[in-house]
Amino acid sequence: MRYEPVIVLLVAVLAMLASSAVSAVEGTACYVGTWAYGRAGNGAFNTSEHLNLDLCSHIIYSFVGIRGDTGEVVSLDERLDYGAGTEETGGLRGFLNFTDLKKKNPNLRTSLAIGGWNEGSEKYSTVSNDPVKRRKFIESTVSLLQEYNFDGFDLDWEYPNQRGGSPVDVENFNTLIREFREEFDKHGYYLSAAVGASSNTADLSYHVPSLSKYLDRIFIMAYDLHGAWDPVTGIHAPLYRTSAYDNTANQALAGLYVDTFVRGWLNRGADPEKIGLGMPTYGKTFRLSDPNNHGVGAPIVPGTGGSAGPYTGESGTLGYNEYCEYKEKNGWTEVWDGEQIGIYAYTTTDWIGLDNQKSLCIKAKYAKDLKLGTAMIWAAETDDFRGVCGPTSHPLLSAIKDGLSSNPTLC
């Protein structure tokens, strides 16, 4: 009897601790495009050396693929993923080097991601529609996670019921993640998915309450909202609406912004705590059709991205590391857009819209204020991870950490 008040107090304190734990943003989940190990010069990203474990609370190895005929998970680059650690011994040991990072920080979470844009949708549609293949998918995943010491798995099916998928995908995806959940609960594995951000994709591809129920985290890919497929220039991950498209033929473009999509996910039944808010460490580029017209909403050469970068090598995108390193050399003029939250920059021919330290700090603070579960970036290898452009390495990830803190200094 004497102990009762103590126990009551203890229970109250524990309840307080639990509720404060759920209202805090967990940190940043960092996707890693592991193929970047082979990039030229300063672009080469070595997961053992360049991942900052103070700035990433969760790291996600991208990507593995799937066999449409069996449902089995497969490596997309066996030389990189497997092996004893050197070219001579037959592989670079990518998986194990990655999960070994947990030895440096035991609180780190390591996941393996499957899919991505290039894997398309069709094989995932086929596998999820067949109970035998689904079983193989889940069993082969568990084997892989066990063998290489991952803590979790991330589904990047882009996207159910789109790009060659079919309407039954939406229900089959629910079944797939429910079955994954049941199996993962036996092992304590963490289950997440990367999802298309737009309200259009949320409606076409997902039953949001099921995702919120079965997944530990829903990573909203809140970027690539504008690109050279548009008729005019645009910042691709704007937090807020711009008035730049008002009174033009392109008003519909103004509806593509992060805040409205996040609220769309919440309104459709996503638990805020389950959401990981995605932020880009790269820009989308355009080719200007008139060098004297270089604001947001300026006319472009249709369908033509800006020049490819020296590391990422793809017309239409530039890593932040490429942009910052070549900004002065290539004569970019940079403009802060305080209405949308983001920057754009232009030369006489090219235009880029992207995030900088200030915009990412503001976005992180936004995620914190909405009590979302975590921040997320695509991807670690295009931050200035070597500190080539400024006094510190990882300026973008540092800015996100700052924005999540109780006293941000960068925004």
Ligand SMILES: *[C@@H]1O[C@H](CO)[C@@H](O)[C@H](O)[C@H]1NC(C)=O
């Ligand atoms: C990555 O860094 C580790 C540790 O410094 C080094 O042993 C390894 O050779 C590097 N990997 C590549 C592909 O350069």
Ligand SMILES: *[C@@H]1O[C@H](CO)[C@@H](O)[C@H](O)[C@H]1NC(C)=O
């Ligand atoms: C993994 O680590 C081994 C041993 O340090 C190294 O030789 C190899 O290059 C690393 N792999 C990658 C992809 O960096």
